[in-house]
Structures are given as structure tokens and as C-alpha cells.
Amino acid sequence: MLQDFKKHINASFSFLKGKRLLVACSGGLDSVVLTYLLKHSDFDLALAHCNFSLRASESDSDEDFVVTLADKLSIPVFTETFQTKQFAKDHKVSIQMAARQLRYDWFSQLLKSTHYEYVVTAHHADDALETFLINLSRGSGLRGLTGIPEINENIIRPLLPFSKAQILAYAKKENLYWREDSSNAASEYLRNALRLHVIPFLKETNSSILDALQKTQRNLRDSESLIQDYMSLVYNLVITENFDGYSIHLQKLLELPNTEALLYELLSPFGFTDFTALSALLTAQSGKQIFSETHRILKDRDVLLLTEVIKDVEELSVTIPKKTSKITTPIPLHFEIVDNRVLSNDATIFVDYDKLQFPLTLRKWKEGDSFQPFGMQGKKKLSKFFKDEKVSLVAKEKMYVLCSGNEILWVVGMRMDDAYKVTPQTQKILKITKAV
Incomplete structure (x- = not known):
């Protein structure tokens, strides 16, 4: 031997x-x-x-x-x-x-x-x-x-x-x-x-x-090699990578033969081995989710969102006193008094400083929250706002709001409240930026 x-x-x-x-x-x-x-x-x-x-x-x-x-x-x-x-x-x-x-x-x-x-x-x-x-x-x-x-x-x-x-x-x-x-x-x-x-x-x-x-087993390994070559093509066709995971586009997947088997092959490397549960996702309602030890799949309209499971993460809520120039957690924000307002965007807003009630509060959004989106008349529930803006279920889970007192000042990274906009009467302008 x-x-x-x-x-x-x-x-x-x-x-x-x-x-x-x-x-x-x-x-x-x-x-x-x-x-x-x-x-x-x-x-x-x-x-x-x-x-x-x-x-x-x-x-x-x-x-x-x-x-x-x-x-x-x-x-x-x-x-x-x-x-x-x-x-x-x-x-x-x-x-x-x-x-x-x-x-x-x-x-x-x-x-x-x-x-x-x-x-x-x-x-x-x-x-x-x-x-x-x-x-x-x-x-x-x-x-x-x-x-x-x-x-x-x-x-x-x-x-x-x-x-x-x-x-x-x-x-x-x-x-x-x-x-x-x-x-x-x-x-x-x-x-x-x-x-x-x-x-x-x-x-x-x-x-x-x-x-x-x-x-x-040598024959099976050869067969698996062929399947993996095919799966590389399927991956490029139906999956989009984004900042927090992957999106599997169901319509593109459903156009291919052996859909259930393809879905299993795509997701089994992430610990999903229940063929029946995966197949059920194809016809499930939005909001249906299943978990492996390391990942989650969430059905969101016509996509399956695959994200890593983050365990034992605290729901952070922080207070922001006057004269704060920046915070780093739970998300990075910069604060600066400026002389003039320029064009706002998703990551930067300009607000009337004197309308603010300090300390400000940064927290996760919750059901029942409402605000008056900039440029609109009347209040709107955040849940309805997210739906209208086609915000994915995964993105909603990570959404923070910046509050002045009990009022939402800014849905961070999306829209500020109209009540805090800069007007000709504004004496002091606060620029708030979500850092990348």
C-alpha cells in the first residue's frame, strides 16, 4: 500500500x-x-x-x-x-x-x-x-x-x-x-x-x-461541472448584485425551462436546501421570506431579494445635540451651517435651522410614521410613501428617519419634510449630508 x-x-x-x-x-x-x-x-x-x-x-x-x-x-x-x-x-x-x-x-x-x-x-x-x-x-x-x-x-x-x-x-x-x-x-x-x-x-x-x-462519482462530478457552466450563464441573466445582497428577477427566471431546479441551484450555495420551500416562493405573495443559517430570501413583487442575516444587531436610536458636526453610527451624517442653499439631492438637504427642536433624533422608521414630503400638500404615511417610491422590502428595513421633536424632518437618503424647507424668511441654514 x-x-x-x-x-x-x-x-x-x-x-x-x-x-x-x-x-x-x-x-x-x-x-x-x-x-x-x-x-x-x-x-x-x-x-x-x-x-x-x-x-x-x-x-x-x-x-x-x-x-x-x-x-x-x-x-x-x-x-x-x-x-x-x-x-x-x-x-x-x-x-x-x-x-x-x-x-x-x-x-x-x-x-x-x-x-x-x-x-x-x-x-x-x-x-x-x-x-x-x-x-x-x-x-x-x-x-x-x-x-x-x-x-x-x-x-x-x-x-x-x-x-x-x-x-x-x-x-x-x-x-x-x-x-x-x-x-x-x-x-x-x-x-x-x-x-x-x-x-x-x-x-x-x-x-x-x-x-x-x-x-x-467521477461521472457525477463531470455532470455537475456541466451544470455549473450552465448556471454561470443563468446567473448573469437573472441575478443583479446590489449593495446589500442580490436580486433574482423572477420573470426572467420563469422564462427558462426547469425553473424550480434552477432556483434550487442558484440558492443552495447560500444554505437553502428545502426544494419545496424554494419552489413555493415562485408563486408566494410579497413579504414571504425563508431563512438559512446565514441568509434570507424575501419575495418582493417580481423579485426575490437575497441578503445576509445579520445577527444580534441593536436597533440604534441616537440623539444629536446642537453644534454637532457629524455622527458615524448608526449611519454617518454631517451637519454644517452654510450661508446659501444650493440644490438638494437624495444625500443632502438644507433646512431652516430656527424651526428645529434640539436635540434631533435619528432612529429606524416604524409603522404609523407620517410626514409631509417636500413639495407636497398634506401628510403621508411612510408606508404609503415607500410603496409609491417602489422601495424594496429589504431597503425599507434599513430606512432611518431624522426627527425634530416628534416630527420627521428627513427620511434619510430620500425626502425631507416640507415644513422645514428654506424660505425667504430663513435666517440660518443647516446643511445635512448623508456621507457615503
């Missing part, structure tokens, strides 16, 4: 020559074999071990084993202990998802804080089959069936062409020692159930199933 491994490294990972590698080592069979294969291939290694605190003394014994292994091979070792159950509870995720996030976040930090350049993991052909079956059982799209990537930025997986049987045979031949994770025998986890019961049956039925899977 060592010679086959070296050939695979030379063919697929020649860029690793001379690089310093962190081996993700649990102490189990796969990662121990990976460590020895890389060591015997003359790589500059260190081990990185995660203690997830899930199996009491067993977890600590795993850590001790990895530290001893590193000492035996005369290579550095990094260890980290995590309170995985508490993290899962705090973040409302499964234990498996918590461990995965903690592991890869720590690997990323290690790469930044050390001179090592890549993390190498021990995923192999049997893992690829397990992942394929898991994603298949969950109704995954094509992307979920293409397999575990051999290279994912700075994560390298050089054992993917090799089976568990090959890895075990090598370990026995070399008289290697490793740790057995007792939780691997627990069938309540889907992956373990597949490993213990389904995959052995499949191998018994078809002894070349791992080779067949690799061939299938």
Missing part, C-alpha cells in the same frame, strides 16, 4: 512536496495508518488531536495515545479539549455537527498560528460510500452525491482511493497499534448503522462496489 500511496501523492498532490502538514489524528486505525504513510513518504508532519470529551476516560486515553505516538515518531503534536455537548446545546446542533464545526474551526486556527500549510484527514473509500448513502437517504441533490472532495482549500484527503480493508491490511502487516472508538459500535447513529449493517451487505452482494462508486 505504501508504494500505491506514494504514486497517488505524486499523481494528485505533487504540490505538497516540501510543505508542512498537520495530520488530523484521532488515534484510530485510519488516522494512525495515514500518519505512518506520510511519515514514510518523508513529509514534515505534526499531529493535531481533538479531545471532544464525549467518552469520559476513553477520550483522555485517546489523547494520551496520540501524544505517545507523536513522541515515538519524533514529530510535534497539538491537542485541544472541547466541551462538545455544551457547544451542541448552546448552538442547537447535533453532537456530530458540533464536533465537526469545533474540529475544523480549530484546524483553521492552527494553520494561522503555526507554520503548517495543510490539514490532512484520513477519509477513505468506505467513508465516501457512507456519505453517499447518507446524502441519498436525505434526498440530496447532485452536489451531495458527488463525493467527499480530495482537496477542499487547505484540507487534503489522500486516502480516498483506498478501502478500509487495504488500510487494515497495511496496519496488520506493519504491526501498528491504534485505538478503537467504542461509540463506533453504536447503531443509533445513521453512519454507524450503515457501516455495521448496510455496507457489509452491499459488499457481499457486489465485491467491487467501492470501485463502482468511484466511477459513478
Whole structure:
């Protein structure tokens, strides 16, 4: 196996020559074999071990084993202990998802804080089959069936062409020692159930199933590549980027065949994987929205607005005393006494200073707000004003108003109130500018 491994490294990972590698080592069979294969291939290694605190003394014994292994091979070792159950509870995720996030976040930090350049993991052909079956059982799209990537930025997986049987045979031949994770025998986890019961049956039925899977996934990756080329064309046709996200133009999208599938492909990279919910947006009323962990899609008339979810942002309201020259939050405004009024625009207004009631207040608009738009007679609800001006739902959420007392002086960036305009009787002019 060592010679086959070296050939695979030379063919697929020649860029690793001379690089310093962190081996993700649990102490189990796969990662121990990976460590020895890389060591015997003359790589500059260190081990990185995660203690997830899930199996009491067993977890600590795993850590001790990895530290001893590193000492035996005369290579550095990094260890980290995590309170995985508490993290899962705090973040409302499964234990498996918590461990995965903690592991890869720590690997990323290690790469930044050390001179090592890549993390190498021990995923192999049997893992690829397990992942394929898991994603298949969950109704995954094509992307979920293409397999575990051999290279994912700075994560390298050089054992993917090799089976568990090959890895075990090598370990026995070399008289290697490793740790057995007792939780691997627990069938309540889907992956373990597949490993213990389904995959052995499949191998018994078809002894070349791992080779067949690799061939299938190569074909699927080729198909996905074609789809991505097509999606680049669709993206340019139906999506407009703006300052706060993306607009998907539904009429243009609906003119294309396989509309629902196209929408799924456009949005799944942002964490949207519920095909049914995405399809329903096509005929939903304005205001309908759905969320992923990182983004939101909002139906606004004939467009879908895709924006990033900003968590834990306070609704700021600030007071602005006399003689203030500028503020920077929640939005930047500049204040200046000037001698003459010039043409106003969306970002600059001129107001009668003596009509103002200080301190001024800057706040988010709210339902029920009204003002008298400059140049118009009578009051108008802001909600109606925004509708008439065709302000998107996303833009409305970010709209601030500048108030004098209880009256709106300016819908910032749009229109000032007519009551504060400069007239021939004005003695003092205040220029207010929304900075870019």
C-alpha cells in the first residue's frame, strides 16, 4: 500500500512536496495508518488531536495515545479539549455537527498560528460510500452525491482511493497499534448503522462496489461541472448584485425551462436546501421570506431579494445635540451651517435651522410614521410613501428617519419634510449630508 500511496501523492498532490502538514489524528486505525504513510513518504508532519470529551476516560486515553505516538515518531503534536455537548446545546446542533464545526474551526486556527500549510484527514473509500448513502437517504441533490472532495482549500484527503480493508491490511502487516472508538459500535447513529449493517451487505452482494462508486462519482462530478457552466450563464441573466445582497428577477427566471431546479441551484450555495420551500416562493405573495443559517430570501413583487442575516444587531436610536458636526453610527451624517442653499439631492438637504427642536433624533422608521414630503400638500404615511417610491422590502428595513421633536424632518437618503424647507424668511441654514 505504501508504494500505491506514494504514486497517488505524486499523481494528485505533487504540490505538497516540501510543505508542512498537520495530520488530523484521532488515534484510530485510519488516522494512525495515514500518519505512518506520510511519515514514510518523508513529509514534515505534526499531529493535531481533538479531545471532544464525549467518552469520559476513553477520550483522555485517546489523547494520551496520540501524544505517545507523536513522541515515538519524533514529530510535534497539538491537542485541544472541547466541551462538545455544551457547544451542541448552546448552538442547537447535533453532537456530530458540533464536533465537526469545533474540529475544523480549530484546524483553521492552527494553520494561522503555526507554520503548517495543510490539514490532512484520513477519509477513505468506505467513508465516501457512507456519505453517499447518507446524502441519498436525505434526498440530496447532485452536489451531495458527488463525493467527499480530495482537496477542499487547505484540507487534503489522500486516502480516498483506498478501502478500509487495504488500510487494515497495511496496519496488520506493519504491526501498528491504534485505538478503537467504542461509540463506533453504536447503531443509533445513521453512519454507524450503515457501516455495521448496510455496507457489509452491499459488499457481499457486489465485491467491487467501492470501485463502482468511484466511477459513478467521477461521472457525477463531470455532470455537475456541466451544470455549473450552465448556471454561470443563468446567473448573469437573472441575478443583479446590489449593495446589500442580490436580486433574482423572477420573470426572467420563469422564462427558462426547469425553473424550480434552477432556483434550487442558484440558492443552495447560500444554505437553502428545502426544494419545496424554494419552489413555493415562485408563486408566494410579497413579504414571504425563508431563512438559512446565514441568509434570507424575501419575495418582493417580481423579485426575490437575497441578503445576509445579520445577527444580534441593536436597533440604534441616537440623539444629536446642537453644534454637532457629524455622527458615524448608526449611519454617518454631517451637519454644517452654510450661508446659501444650493440644490438638494437624495444625500443632502438644507433646512431652516430656527424651526428645529434640539436635540434631533435619528432612529429606524416604524409603522404609523407620517410626514409631509417636500413639495407636497398634506401628510403621508411612510408606508404609503415607500410603496409609491417602489422601495424594496429589504431597503425599507434599513430606512432611518431624522426627527425634530416628534416630527420627521428627513427620511434619510430620500425626502425631507416640507415644513422645514428654506424660505425667504430663513435666517440660518443647516446643511445635512448623508456621507457615503
